[in-house]
Amino acid sequence: MQADPQIAIYPGSFDPLTLGHDDIVRRALKLADGVLIAVAERATHAKQPMFPIDERVRMIEEVYADEPAIRVVPFSGLLVNFAREQGARLIVRGLRAVSDFEYEFQMALMNRSLWPEIEIIFMAPATSYTFLSSSLVREVASLGGDVSEFVPPTVLGCLVDRFGPDVAGL
Ligand code: PNS
Numbered sequence: 001m002q003a004d005p006q007i008a009i010y011p012g013s014f015d016p017l018t019l020g021h022d023d024i025v026r027r028a029l030k031l032a033d034g035v036l037i038a039v040a041e042r043a044t045h046a047k048q049p050m051f052p053i054d055e056r057v058r059m060i061e062e063v064y065a066d067e068p069a070i071r072v073v074p075f076s077g078l079l080v081n082f083a084r085e086q087g088a089r090l091i092v093r094g095l096r097a098v099s100d101f102e103y104e105f106q107m108a109l110m111n112r113s114l115w116p117e118i119e120i121i122f123m124a125p126a127t128s129y130t131f132l133s134s135s136l137v138r139e140v141a142s143l144g145g146d147v148s149e150f151v152p153p154t155v156l157g158c159l160v161d162r163f164g165p166d167v168a169g170l
Contacts (some may be wrong), residue, residue, distance in 0.1 A: 007088040008032035011079050013043035015050050016155045017060050018137055020129035024094040025070060027123050034069045036086060041076040050138050055158065062154040080115040095122040096130045141167045 008028045014021060014037070028035045037060055041053045049056070057074050064070040075082040083091065091111065093104055108120040125132075132150055141147050141159045146169035148156055159167045 005033035007034045007036055008090045008092045009036050009038050009083050009088045010092045011038040013040050014056050015134050018132050018134055018151050020125050020132040023125045023129055024123050028092045037072045039074045059155055059158055063152045080111050080118055083118060089117050091120045093122055094125050
């Protein structure tokens with residue numbers, strides 16, 4: 001008998017998606033048959049997002065347009081409810097440094113209290129991305145700094161539209 005495909009949910013606000021996120025997506029694909037990128041309308045600790053949810057989803061869909069094993073779905077409400085609806089029991093989160101650990105561990109244990117069938121795995125990104133975050137990309141781009149090394153070309157295009165050519169080092 002064939003087992004059901006294992007789908008890993010990779011949740012986040014992705015405001016915007018960075019190459020650090022992309023690194024985790026590709027690592028998760030080695031463990032699961034597919035990765036569902038779950039784009040939170042609003043993150044628990046964040047203020048108003050820079051990119052509206054539709055734009056974040058569209059950008060990420062474009063980044064993975066040629067990758068059938070990667071799906072992008074927006075969600076609001078509890079992550080575990082969304083995971084249950086999607087029939088996925090595995091959540092993947094990236095851990096960049098010890099400073100991420102406390103918040104991530106709390107969320108993992110809360111999510112598991114809410115739905116004991118969920119498993120959460122933490123993945124370490126490539127060393128070169130351990131300092132990278134969406135919030136730093138937002139800040140550097142909004143001040144006209146070059147972020148071309150840190151985001152996929154589609155995302156860079158959206159940042160150029162918003163903040164001008166300096167963010168692409170042009
Ligand atoms: O990219 P982020 O901001 O680190 O992602 C945080 C996210 C979206 C994974 C987290 O805020 C979340 O799961 N939000 C959905 C609401 C929820 O389930 N909250 C309880 C978490 S224990």
